[in-house]
Amino acid sequence: MFHLSALAWVLVLTAGAAMAGPKDKFDAADADHSGSLTIDEFKTTMSKNAKIWQIEKKFDKADADGSGEVSLDEFLAYKKDDDGKDGKKQKLTEVFDEADLDVDGFLNYDEFIPLIKGKRALIEVRKIFLRMDADDDGLVSLDEWLDAKLKKLPKDPKKLRKFDLADVDGDRELTFDEFATTYPRKVKEKVIVRKFNKEDENDDGVLTKDEWNPGGGKGKGKKPA
The missing domain is CATH 1.10.238.10 (EF-hand)
Incomplete structure (x- = not known):
């Protein structure tokens, strides 16, 4: 007889949860099996970081007949509409709330x-x-x-160069950690260390614009005395 390992069962169950449709979500949220959702049950279908006003707004939208509870038919209609014109906005809002x-x-x-x-x-x-x-x-x-x-990502009003983007604390010097942010995240640290040490002409452990300022020219923006 074929047996699934414990890990395989976890993957199967996880996949099943990820594929759950609106009715499955409704059934899972209907804790008392009454056939309708209270606002406390309804909020379990939303992002865990959703604000109370967001939950109330969505609940009122789903509760089409104003009964104070959301029936299965109302929930399905709400999800269909939500996944349509408002679906992308809702998903982006949930991503924001999670972050x-x-x-x-x-x-x-x-x-x-x-x-x-x-x-x-x-x-x-x-x-x-x-x-x-x-x-x-x-x-x-x-x-x-x-x-x-x-809509559209706004244009860059400041047009900051690499040095300024890396200089998060604005002290006009780059520490190694700040300098490392100019490299793709998969670049090995030893490669970045080698480059940093090469550019650090006075060996003081930081880079100024006199030492490293790609695209801007060296000597522009010296740290004031």
């Missing part, structure tokens, strides 16, 4: 980084962050996130 670890309604740079996948250098991620931050307050709001993803 908003301190649940303050904004993404700081550290929270934003994991949203940009791939091997690109962290300075490229920071460039995207700065472009999304339309009001230049150092944070990306939900509206800024949705505007950038659903």
Whole structure:
């Protein structure tokens, strides 16, 4: 007889959960098997980081007859509509909520980084962050996130060069960790160390624009005395 290993069972069950349709989600949320969802049951179908106002807004939308509970037919109709015209916006909102670890309604740079996948250098991620931050307050709001993803990423108003993008603390010097952000994330550390040491002409452990400033010319932007 064929037997699945414990790991295989986990994979099967996980795959099944990932493929669950709207009815399966409804049944899983209907804890008391009443055939309808209260708002507490309904919120289990949403992102765990969803704000209370988002839950209430979605619940009211799904509760078409205003009964205070969501029936299966109402839930299916709600999901069909939600996965249509509002589906992309909802998914992007859920992605934002998952990344908003301190649940303050904004993404700081550290929270934003994991949203940009791939091997690109962290300075490229920071460039995207700065472009999304339309009001230049150092944070990306939900509206800024949705505007950038659903409409168009704003142009780069500052047009910062590599040195400035890497200089996160703005002290006009690059530590090794800051310099490393100019390289794709898969580059081996020893390669970056070798390059950093080569550029660090006075061997003081930091790089100034006099030593390294690609695209901007050396000697521009010396640290003030």
